[in-house]
Structures are given as C-alpha cells and as structure tokens.
Amino acid sequence: MNIAFFLLPKQDVVCFTQDTTLRQTLERMEYHRYTAVPIINEDGGYAGTVTEGDLLWYIKSRTDLTLDQTNKVKLLDVPLRINNKSVRIDSNMNDLISLAKVQNFVPVVDDMNRFIGIVRRSEIIDYCQKIIMEQHNILQDQ
Incomplete structure (x- = not known):
C-alpha cells in the first residue's frame, strides 16, 4: 500500500513556521483544539512538531514572561522535547506504522525534504x- 493514499495534504494541515509567535501558536492550537502541530522551516521543510507540553x-521556565510578551517569542526559540520523525512519500507502510505508534501523526516529506502533509494515526x-477484519472473515469462511 502506498502511503500517499493516507496523506492529508499540506493545504489541509494547520502548521506553523519557525517565525510564528508563541502567542499565535497558543491561540491557533486552542482554536483548533490540537495538542501537536508540525513546524515548517523557511525552505518549506519539516522542522519538527510543537506540542502543548513544549x-x-x-x-514555566520563563517566570518573567507575560502574555503580552508572548508576541515577541518566536517558535524557533521554544525547545521541542521530542524529535518527531517524518517519512518520505515513497516510504513503506512498516516505516509509517512504527512511527505512528509513538506520534499522533506522521509528517510526510517529498524527495527534496519539503513538507507535503501528514498521515494521522487514526487513519493508520x-x-x-x-486488514484484521478481512483476515478474520477469510479465516471464518474457510
């Protein structure tokens, strides 16, 4: 199975650039009710995934930070605790499944490492x- 079948294209994905402010990130994640969102670098490549925890x-580490000051903090300055990995569009299902075990979604890149979309864990x-149900039905029919 080609993973492109599962791809939610970039234009349908909420994502941030590294220049997005902390305030914008908080507001958009709250609005969409997302717990994790991909970050795109200036070349259009996948740069990481920011989470609510990040x-x-x-x-928490910036006790002097006020809500107004969050407009001055860039997402690039926020450390990401987990290095969510991406897959290339020509990867196989095993690669996709192994990442989906530990990530809410798997970012997908093209052969130039540009971000082209995500595959959600729920789709996988x-x-x-x-597949399991089809195999179960085959076994019952035998």
Missing part, C-alpha cells in the same frame, strides 16, 4: 483494523 514547559489504525 509550550507549557517553555512558559483504521487501515490496520480493516
């Missing part, structure tokens, strides 16, 4: 469930 730990689980 934002929380950054704010649905795919695996379908």
Whole structure:
C-alpha cells in the first residue's frame, strides 16, 4: 500500500513556521483544539512538531514572561522535547506504522525534504483494523 493514499495534504494541515509567535501558536492550537502541530522551516521543510507540553514547559521556565510578551517569542526559540520523525512519500507502510505508534501523526516529506502533509494515526489504525477484519472473515469462511 502506498502511503500517499493516507496523506492529508499540506493545504489541509494547520502548521506553523519557525517565525510564528508563541502567542499565535497558543491561540491557533486552542482554536483548533490540537495538542501537536508540525513546524515548517523557511525552505518549506519539516522542522519538527510543537506540542502543548513544549509550550507549557517553555512558559514555566520563563517566570518573567507575560502574555503580552508572548508576541515577541518566536517558535524557533521554544525547545521541542521530542524529535518527531517524518517519512518520505515513497516510504513503506512498516516505516509509517512504527512511527505512528509513538506520534499522533506522521509528517510526510517529498524527495527534496519539503513538507507535503501528514498521515494521522487514526487513519493508520483504521487501515490496520480493516486488514484484521478481512483476515478474520477469510479465516471464518474457510
């Protein structure tokens, strides 16, 4: 199975640039109710995934930071606790599944390492469930 089948294209994905402010990040994540969002660098490549935890730990470590000052902090300055990995569009399902075990979504890049979208863990689980059910039905029919 080609992973492109599962791809949610970049234009349909909420993502941030490294220049997005901390305030913008907080507001957009709250609005969309996302717990993790991909970050894109200036070349269009995947730069990482920011999580609610990353934002929380950054704010906690900056006791002098006010809400107004969050407009001056760039996402580039917020340390990411986890290095979420991406896959290339020509990767196989095993690569995708192994990453989906530990990530909410798997970022997908093209052969030039430009971000082209994500594959959600729920899509992968649905795919695996379908395979299991098909195999179960085959076994019952035998």
